[in-house]
Amino acid sequence: MNFEAQRVIEALRSGVSSRAVGHYFSSARPELMRQLSRELDQVMESGDSSGMVITGRYGEGKTHLLNTVVNLAHNNNMVVSLLSLSKETPFDKLYLVYQKLVSNTYLPGRLQPGFEQLLQDLTPNSQAAQDILSFTSKHLETDKLFFVFRSYLHVDDPDDKYLLLADLEGDFISTSRLRQVYKRIFGQAARFATPFTKSRHSTDYFAMLSHLFKLLGFNGWVILFDEGELVGRLGKKARLKAYSNMASFLFPEQYSHLESTFSIFALTASFIEDVIEGRHEYENLNSVYVERSEREPVEKVLNSIKTAAQLQALSPAEIKVVLEQLRDFHAQAYDWPANLDIEQVLKATETRGYLLRTRIRAAVELLDQLYQYGQAGDIRINELGEPQYLEDELPALDDCLLES
Structure with missing residues (x-):
């Protein structure tokens, strides 16, 4: 008996898609797969970031498609994160999304999620360490991550090192505790140019990861969001905030600092009728956001969902x-x-x-x-x-x- 084949059949029998199924059953929808392959090639060659929305009827293979993309990306030496949205991972709160995303991030050739090994391999005087310190001090909205990284690279106390690693993985250390750790290591106070607030500055962590992956030799980062229709369960203002956050991934060149990143949101085809039209999202947008700069990213996301390619029945x-x-x-x-x-x-x-x-x-x-x-x-x-x-x-x- 072939145990790998058994694993695939058991996954198909349960109706739950998996990376193994995506690996072996990748021949369906060849034109769409060619398009996705071209998108990944563009990210790898140019270093630019982009995103797309895919819609489809329930049970028509959206999750299977994402699992197929996992294997395609790994074959191209790209890091992959695959996350299903849920009540515990609401997209209006990116600090919760980041923590869940890290625990579902897979490096090429690794069976277990996470990137802790990459951090353990960094040494204080290495070129990579100097690069990440320069990046986190100059190119993000706040400089908190500079103090986190500098402390992590020089810390000896195992408890402090655990706290700093946990912060990089999304369990954010408090500002007061970070000040204590930094002063204990360097004998000087940490002076933040801009105070960090997780509700406003969590995108710094996504940008840091995208830079770190590219810096350490990977060809890019592929972020896959499944069950995107669960955004529709949020309240009115929370939905608008979620759309605004989606813009950071769908239009990263305009709304975030992501590097060499390609993101996909998978939603049910009924989202347009049930949520965008049924809950009058364009009217909600105009009533809640007065400034054009606030409305624009949300409008772009709503438009991209409405014009997204729908998975056709095979x-x-x-x-x-x-x-x-x-x-x-x-x-x-x-x-x-x-x-x-x-x-x-x-x-x-x-x-x-x-x-x-x-x-x-x-x-x-x-x-x-x-x-x-x-x-x-x-x-x-x-x-x-x-x-x-x-x-x-x-x-x-x-x-x-x-x-x-």
């Missing part, structure tokens, strides 16, 4: 190719011949609804039955309904806590 020929791959993987996974005409699989799954995910699960069930019993019975997998996301005006727990 053609019969493309579905046939996917099911052929699935049949062959099932045969490898359980070491059986699987001498089954693919037309039989197509016929057995075509009544399972329009969702690609559901048809794949139905095909796996059919193959399971043939493998175990030698014949197929009733397929119990049915079409899953698309979830509805209702506005949630209740404050998150974090809103009730005082900002450090």
Whole structure:
């Protein structure tokens, strides 16, 4: 039996996409994959940053597409972060997003997330260390990260080093504690040019990471945001703030300092009708933001969502190719011949609804039955309904806590 093939089949059986599935099932939507490949090439060659929005119906392969991009980026020596938005990761609060993003950041060739090893390899007198100190002191909105990095590079106390590393990973150290650590190491006070506030200056950390990855020899950073439609569950002002934050990733050349970064937001196709039109986002924008400079990034994000390419349902020929791959993987996974005409699989799954995910699960069930019993019975997998996301005006727990 092939245990890697088993892992792929089990993921497909559950209906949950994975990096392994994205690695082996990457042939669908070849034109879109070529476009994404060109986008990554542009980032690597120019060093510029950009972003895009992808929409699609529930169950039509948005998450699978993102997992395919993970493998494409890693093959190009790019760092990848893949994050699903949630109530615990609301996009109106980038300091929460950053912490979650770090814990879902994968270096090429690494199975475990994180970038701690990169920091441990930095030495105080190295060219890389001098570069990052210069960058954090001159090119960000605040200079807090300069004091964090300088302290980290020279610290001896393990507890202080842990606090500084935790800060770089998103568990921000308080200003007073950072002052104490800095004075203990260097015998002088840390004098901040601009006080750091996590609600306003968290983009400094994203910019720092993008610079660090490029500095240490990676070809860029790919950031993938799944379940982007959950922005629609936020309250009116929080949604507008989330759109403004999205502009930092979709239009980084204008609204952030990201370097060699490519970002994708995946949303359900119904977001336009349910949220942008249903909740009158353009009217909300004009009523909340008076200044043109505040409205512009939000307008650009709303426009990019409305004009985004929608994942089209796979053609019969493309579905046939996917099911052929699935049949062959099932045969490898359980070491059986699987001498089954693919037309039989197509016929057995075509009544399972329009969702690609559901048809794949139905095909796996059919193959399971043939493998175990030698014949197929009733397929119990049915079409899953698309979830509805209702506005949630209740404050998150974090809103009730005082900002450090």
